[in-house]
Structures are given as C-alpha cells and as structure tokens.
Amino acid sequence: MSDWSAKNPYSSTLTDNFILNGEGSGKETRHIVFDLGDSGLTYKSGDALGVIPRCPPEIVEELLGLCGFSGDEIVETHVGDFPIREALTDRYEIHRVSKKWIEALGPRLVSDDAELEIRMVSRSRTSTRDGSLIVDWSGSGEEGDLPEGYVEIGTMSDPSETLWRELTSDSDSMEDYIWSRDYVDALSDFGHVGFTPQQMVEGMDRLKPRLYSIASSPDFEPGTVHLTVGIVRYSHHERDKAGLCTGYMADRCEVANTEIGVFMSPTRSFVLPEDGSTDVIMVGPGTGIAPFRAFLQQRELDGATGRNWLFFGDWTEEGEYYYRDEMEGWKDSGVLSRHDLAWSRAGAEKVYVQHLMEKNGEEIWEWISAGGYFYVCGDKNYMAKDVHKMLISICAKYGEMNDEEAKDFVETGLMKTEKRYLRDVY
Ligand SMILES: Cc1cc2nc3c(=O)[nH]c(=O)nc-3n(C[C@H](O)[C@H](O)[C@H](O)COP(=O)(O)OP(=O)(O)OC[C@H]3O[C@@H](n4cnc5c(N)ncnc54)[C@H](O)[C@@H]3O)c2cc1C
Ligand SMILES: NC(=O)c1ccc[n+]([C@@H]2O[C@H](COP(=O)([O-])OP(=O)(O)OC[C@H]3O[C@@H](n4cnc5c(N)ncnc54)[C@H](OP(=O)(O)O)[C@@H]3O)[C@@H](O)[C@H]2O)c1
Structure with a gap:
C-alpha cells in the first residue's frame, strides 16, 4: 500500500498519449498511459485515477500582464502563502470565472446602495448668466433640477456596474456569464476597478483534481494506468479554450517528460462479479x-x-x-x-x-x-x-x-x- 493521495499526489510521467479518433473526426479522444514507476500504487479493474491539472502558463502570464503584476507578489491561499504566479498556476481554476469572485466585486464597483447614474447635460446657451462654466455643482437628482442655462440630454450608467447588478440579481444571467468566460474575459468587463494581488485571487475556485475511469487491468498492463479521455475544446468570446485537465493532458503533457500529479480513487461497487462464470x-x-x-x-x-x-x-x-x-x-x-x-x-x-x-x-x-x-x-x-x-x-x-x-x-x-x-x- 502507498499513501499517495489528492493532497499528496505521486509525480507520474506518461508513456503514451495519442488520439484514438480516425481522420476527419470531429472529436478528440485520447489514449493516455501513466507510468506508476516505483510509486507502489495499485488498483483493480473498475477504479478511477485522479489527475491534478495545472493552469495554462500563457493564461497566467496574460492575467499577470492585465493586472500589472510581476508574478512574485505573495498571496494568501487556502494552502498557504505563494507568489501569485504559482497560485494562479496550481491553486486556482483560472479557466472559468467564479460566481463568488464576481459577487466580491460589489463594494469596489458600487459606492453605496443607490443607483449610480451619470446625468448627461448640455449648456443650452453659450454661457451661463455670469459667463462662467459650472464645474462644481450637485443637484438633488430630481428630474429638471439643473443649473440655470443647462438642459438634460440623457442619462448614462456605468456599464460594468449595470452588468454586475444584472448578474448578481438574476441567477440565469450569472450562469450564462460564468459558463463561457475565464478571468481574461472578466477583466475586459471589470478590470478597470483595479486589483491588488490578493483581491485578484479572492473568491476564485480552488483547483480540483479530475477523476478518470481506468481503461486497463493492472494484471494485463502491469506498472501502468491507461485512460480514455474526451478532450473538451470550445471557442467563446473569440478565444479558443480547453477544459482544464483535458487541455493540460492533451496540450502540455509530454511523454516521458512532464511530471503529473496522480492518485488512485478506488471503487467499492463498480467491480466485476467475484464468480467468473457470471455473465x-x-x-x-x-x-x-x-x-x-x-x-x-x-x-x-x-x-x-x-x-x-x-x-x-x-x-x-x-x-x-x-x-x-x-x-x-x-x-x-x-x-x-x-x-x-x-x-x-x-x-x-x-x-x-x-x-x-x-x-x-x-x-x-x-x-x-x-x-x-x-x-x-x-x-x-x-x-x-x-x-x-x-x-x-x-x-x-x-x-x-x-x-x-x-x-x-x-x-x-x-x-x-x-x-x-x-x-x-x-
Ligand atoms: C468517476 C468519474 C469518471 C470519469 N471518467 C472519465 C473518463 O474515463 N474519460 C473522460 O473523458 N472523462 C471522465 N470523467 C470526466 C472528467 O473527470 C472531467 O470532468 C472531464 O475530463 C472534463 O475535465 P476538464 O478539466 O478538462 O474540463 P473542465 O475544465 O472541468 O470543464 C468542463 C466544463 O466545461 C464546460 N463546457 C463544455 N463544453 C463547453 C462549451 N462549449 N462552452 C463552455 N463550457 C463548456 C462543461 O459544462 C463542463 O462543466 C469522469 C468523471 C468522473 C466523476
Ligand atoms: N465534464 C466534461 O466537460 C466532459 C468531458 C468529456 C466528456 N464529457 C461528457 O462525458 C460524456 C461522454 O462524452 P463522450 O465524448 O465520450 O461521448 P458522448 O458525448 O456521451 O457521446 C457518445 C455517444 O452517445 C450518443 N448519445 C447522445 N445522447 C444520447 C442518449 N440520450 N442516449 C444514448 N446515447 C446518446 C452520442 O450521440 P450524438 O452526439 O450524435 O447525439 C454519441 O454517439 C458526455 O456527457 C460528455 O459531455 C464531459
């Protein structure tokens, strides 16, 4: 028995990683083989393998650039303090914006509970009574309450605030928004509020391992674990995206080279009948x-x-x-x-x-x-x-x-x- 686990994964490498689909297929399904080396890990037919994904480095760098961070700033995470580059790579799911992160923007977007609205006004004559331009005036907000010589031509709300109010008051809008957006997309809507490194990671979803049903018998394929993995790819907001773990395994895990954290997830129920004569x-x-x-x-x-x-x-x-x-x-x-x-x-x-x-x-x-x-x-x-x-x-x-x-x-x-x-x- 070994004590490798989700919190203490074994660093495995791949011995194979190839596409199973025929030419012209619209799917990308891969056969991926992990080497168990000297881990002592064992499994039975029916078990699943846990794989710890890593976030795409190009997205991490893009986020750091958008926020103006060097990457070395220390942030506090659920598992201790880390430089933000490391936190964004290995501690959080940065490929999909979280509801909690959006909700937390509230205090920085909205100054108080009142609707923030910019009233667009224009001078109706070339000058006011004494010929000066009014730059320091605050009215009651009531319709028609304007300095003499000015007319109202419309109102304009801060679009990011309007969007935030819509997302936080309507769960369908929120689900729709977060389903297709990562933090790069979210920063194009909300980035102007400005973030400290800690504010940036606050509310992000913690990075979770993914499970895969094992496609090999340990006796038939000793020392290895085989998986059949459907790679998740899609395009939204003019950017090509991939599932966190499937994208990692397909695009950034090189045979014999990349170290990948894995652990066993044994099944108690999904097992073959003990009696081999059973159909x-x-x-x-x-x-x-x-x-x-x-x-x-x-x-x-x-x-x-x-x-x-x-x-x-x-x-x-x-x-x-x-x-x-x-x-x-x-x-x-x-x-x-x-x-x-x-x-x-x-x-x-x-x-x-x-x-x-x-x-x-x-x-x-x-x-x-x-x-x-x-x-x-x-x-x-x-x-x-x-x-x-x-x-x-x-x-x-x-x-x-x-x-x-x-x-x-x-x-x-x-x-x-x-x-x-x-x-x-x-
Ligand atoms: C017990 C168990 C066994 C499993 N066995 C296997 C297996 O053998 N093979 C296998 O391939 N998978 C298996 N899975 C699923 C696997 O664990 C992952 O969920 C899957 O690989 C996706 O992970 P990901 O990190 O790549 O995707 P994630 O980053 O988690 O993204 C997946 C999400 O992307 C969303 N998504 C999909 N398409 C789009 C789109 N067009 N636009 C926006 N969002 C989209 C989906 O809603 C989904 O929530 C198993 C799961 C369990 C629980
Ligand atoms: N979490 C993730 O993001 C992730 C990653 C990989 C896979 N998956 C999910 O895992 C599952 C397996 O994916 P996969 O690519 O291996 O195969 P799949 O999407 O399940 O497709 C396999 C076959 O099942 C068919 N099918 C569709 N609806 C069906 C139904 N109601 N009853 C019976 N068959 C049906 C499909 O046909 P048509 O497509 O022609 O209808 C296809 O021929 C899917 O739910 C997939 O979305 C999820």
Whole structure:
C-alpha cells in the first residue's frame, strides 16, 4: 500500500498519449498511459485515477500582464502563502470565472446602495448668466433640477456596474456569464476597478483534481494506468479554450517528460462479479468504453467463463470506433460473446445504445434473469437516464411485470439488494 493521495499526489510521467479518433473526426479522444514507476500504487479493474491539472502558463502570464503584476507578489491561499504566479498556476481554476469572485466585486464597483447614474447635460446657451462654466455643482437628482442655462440630454450608467447588478440579481444571467468566460474575459468587463494581488485571487475556485475511469487491468498492463479521455475544446468570446485537465493532458503533457500529479480513487461497487462464470452486459458509449476495456482484459486474463456482451457507440465507425483492433480480436477469440455498435451520426436516423438494447430485449432479459450483471458507464445526463428507462421497459416486457413492478425490480432488486446493476457515470 502507498499513501499517495489528492493532497499528496505521486509525480507520474506518461508513456503514451495519442488520439484514438480516425481522420476527419470531429472529436478528440485520447489514449493516455501513466507510468506508476516505483510509486507502489495499485488498483483493480473498475477504479478511477485522479489527475491534478495545472493552469495554462500563457493564461497566467496574460492575467499577470492585465493586472500589472510581476508574478512574485505573495498571496494568501487556502494552502498557504505563494507568489501569485504559482497560485494562479496550481491553486486556482483560472479557466472559468467564479460566481463568488464576481459577487466580491460589489463594494469596489458600487459606492453605496443607490443607483449610480451619470446625468448627461448640455449648456443650452453659450454661457451661463455670469459667463462662467459650472464645474462644481450637485443637484438633488430630481428630474429638471439643473443649473440655470443647462438642459438634460440623457442619462448614462456605468456599464460594468449595470452588468454586475444584472448578474448578481438574476441567477440565469450569472450562469450564462460564468459558463463561457475565464478571468481574461472578466477583466475586459471589470478590470478597470483595479486589483491588488490578493483581491485578484479572492473568491476564485480552488483547483480540483479530475477523476478518470481506468481503461486497463493492472494484471494485463502491469506498472501502468491507461485512460480514455474526451478532450473538451470550445471557442467563446473569440478565444479558443480547453477544459482544464483535458487541455493540460492533451496540450502540455509530454511523454516521458512532464511530471503529473496522480492518485488512485478506488471503487467499492463498480467491480466485476467475484464468480467468473457470471455473465456481464456492459453499456459504454463514447469514453464510457474505458472501464470495459479494463474488464475485458481482466476477464480474459482470469479465464472467466461467463459471457461478455458489450454495447458501444459514438458518432461514426470511421471516426470514433475506439480500440477497434482489440475489440475485433476479443470478438474473434470469443472473449466478447456479443458486440453491438450504435453509430449516431452515420445515417439519417440516430442510433443509440438503448435502441440496440431494445432490439435485443428478450436476450438481455434472459441474461439478467439468470443472474447476469448489468453495467453502464459514460454520460450521466442523457445516455445513462435513457439506458435506465430502457432496462426497466425490457424487464417489464419480457419479465411480465407492470411498470411499477419493473421499476422496483431494477431500482431496488438489481441495484440495491443484489448490486448487479452498476453504474460509473459522469
Ligand atoms: C468517476 C468519474 C469518471 C470519469 N471518467 C472519465 C473518463 O474515463 N474519460 C473522460 O473523458 N472523462 C471522465 N470523467 C470526466 C472528467 O473527470 C472531467 O470532468 C472531464 O475530463 C472534463 O475535465 P476538464 O478539466 O478538462 O474540463 P473542465 O475544465 O472541468 O470543464 C468542463 C466544463 O466545461 C464546460 N463546457 C463544455 N463544453 C463547453 C462549451 N462549449 N462552452 C463552455 N463550457 C463548456 C462543461 O459544462 C463542463 O462543466 C469522469 C468523471 C468522473 C466523476
Ligand atoms: N465534464 C466534461 O466537460 C466532459 C468531458 C468529456 C466528456 N464529457 C461528457 O462525458 C460524456 C461522454 O462524452 P463522450 O465524448 O465520450 O461521448 P458522448 O458525448 O456521451 O457521446 C457518445 C455517444 O452517445 C450518443 N448519445 C447522445 N445522447 C444520447 C442518449 N440520450 N442516449 C444514448 N446515447 C446518446 C452520442 O450521440 P450524438 O452526439 O450524435 O447525439 C454519441 O454517439 C458526455 O456527457 C460528455 O459531455 C464531459
């Protein structure tokens, strides 16, 4: 056992980092292999790896430049005092502005609770009564309260204050604003208020590790951890951006060179059945394939006699059939008894994994009613929910249950009591 953890990560290097997609694919999904070296780190199929990202140096330098900081100024952070360059690189999530940081701008943007409004006035004649220009005058703020000889031509609020008021009074506007902006974007709206180094980092989100389902069996790939990583890239406000951790691994982690902080995140539940003769059904579209590559390696190595059925899918066979050679090999050797592929952007109609489940409903029911395990990995928000509904509907139809009974069979029986419907969704 080793005591590496999120707070005390092991410095690993990569032995491989390559794109799995075919030419012309609109996705960037990478196979990334970490060397466990002499760390003593161990894992089992089904576990996840924690990766500690670092913020992009070019964004750190841009922020320092915009604020006029040298980078050496010391700031207090949640884990001690650091030069601000280091704090922005390793302590905070600088790729996405936080709600708290925006809220904290309030006292510096708004002098008091009153609406700050600049009244635009103009002299109606070339001069006032005594011919002098009024430069020091304050009225009541009431309409029409102007020095003699002046007329009101409009009002103008400070745009950054107006924006701040809108963001802090409407949660949808706030979510919309922070979703697509980093601190460089935010400084273009609010930078004029001026920041001390400490004010700049106050309210920023703390940098968090990211978890990745491990795509290898420790016995099949000794000394290494393999990941299947979907790289997050998007463009907003005329700047190309990347997910913090996926951008770091894709763009700045060189094989054999870059030291990357990692730790293990063991699973208690997402494990293979102890009895190798148990059948398993695995539903893992997209990067959801990761733990099932690990399971298949493990089952092959263990000589497990239970059948393996994999539902995989993504946009197209040409672009996103990850690990094609390995999967075809397992099909040929019989490790994969059933292999169903759902290509969602290959034809006019979307084909998703749950559509193929529906087509094979009777057989899925046979496997499950005979004690088989059912696993799902990948997108939590859409895919896993639809697969869940389809599983209930299959159980209702072929298990001759009404909807309530089928729901209870799946959610209480399979999931909670028997623990053979297992999910790793994110
Ligand atoms: C248990 C577990 C296992 C996981 N396994 C895997 C795995 O095997 N493979 C894998 O790839 N991931 C996996 N993930 C997800 C992974 O942990 C990260 O969340 C993911 O890689 C994104 O991290 P990031 O730092 O690159 O992105 P972040 O910097 O965290 O950014 C992601 C955010 O960007 C936002 N975003 C996305 N597109 C846009 C856009 N167009 N405009 C603005 N914002 C946008 C999203 O809303 C999202 O909140 C897993 C997660 C968990 C919890
Ligand atoms: N946190 C992050 O920022 C981050 C980073 C990487 C991945 N992810 C998320 O992790 C998940 C996996 O991403 P991924 O690129 O590996 O694959 P994905 O986006 O889940 O796509 C894989 C396949 O699932 C299909 N799909 C879409 N909706 C579905 C549904 N309701 N039911 C079944 N299948 C559906 C997709 O089809 P279509 O696209 O053609 O509809 C595609 O063919 C996604 O939620 C993705 O957003 C998040």
